[in-house]
Amino acid sequence: MANAGDITTATERIGDARTQEAFTTVKKCVMLFGAVSAITLGVVGVMAFTGHEATSFMWIRGAILLAVTPxxxxxxxxxxxxxxxxxxxxxxxxxxxxxxxxxxxxxxxxCPAWYAVLQGLSAPALIGVALITRGSALSAAFPKKTVSF
Structure with a gap:
């Protein structure tokens, strides 16, 4: 069970400038992921409208990745x-x-190579999120939880 000192310390860490700056960067990375996902889905729409190949897989995957962003x-x-x-x-x-x-x-x-490339361009934004969430600022704000029996 946590005592009042632990809660205060955790609250202070969350309010720390480094922690909030890291979260700001994470939010930007998530928005970048969403922007690339929206562009990809838009390109699929244009391709379908102009008579080019646009499979159900491309539509569904593009929509799911865009829907996950928010x-x-x-x-x-x-x-x-x-x-x-x-x-x-x-x-x-x-x-x-x-x-x-x-x-x-x-x-x-x-899927066609152009689609794979566009989808692949969204991955670095999430890799950035993974690296930041494992960085020192956020690791300090969220220390590992211990399991007690």
Whole structure:
């Protein structure tokens, strides 16, 4: 059970300028991911409108990645307010999603190369989030939880 000193210290760490600056950068990275996802979905729409190949996979994947952006952003805002649960989710998603995005893009014949490149351009933004959430500023703000039995 946490005592009052632990809670005050955690609150102080969340309010620290370095911590909030790191969260500001994370929010920008998430918005960049969303912008690239929106551009990708827009290109799929233009391609479909002009009679080029636009498969169901491209539409659905593009829509899902764009739809996930506000959810990750909201989790980032909650983490910046002190939610460890939200912080852990952002950290986990930012680690798994780039691997999944790039991994799926590498499956031969699943999508055209231009689509894979556009989708792949969104991954570095999430890699940035993964690195920042594991950096010293945010690791200090959210020390590892210990499990007690």
């Amino acid at each position: 959810l990750i952003y909201r989790m980032t805002v909650r983490a910046a307010e002190g939610s460890y649960k939200a912080f852990d989710r952002v950290r986990t998603l930012s680690t798994i999603m780039p691997v999944a995005i790039i991994g799926v893009d590498l499956i031969p014949g699943l």
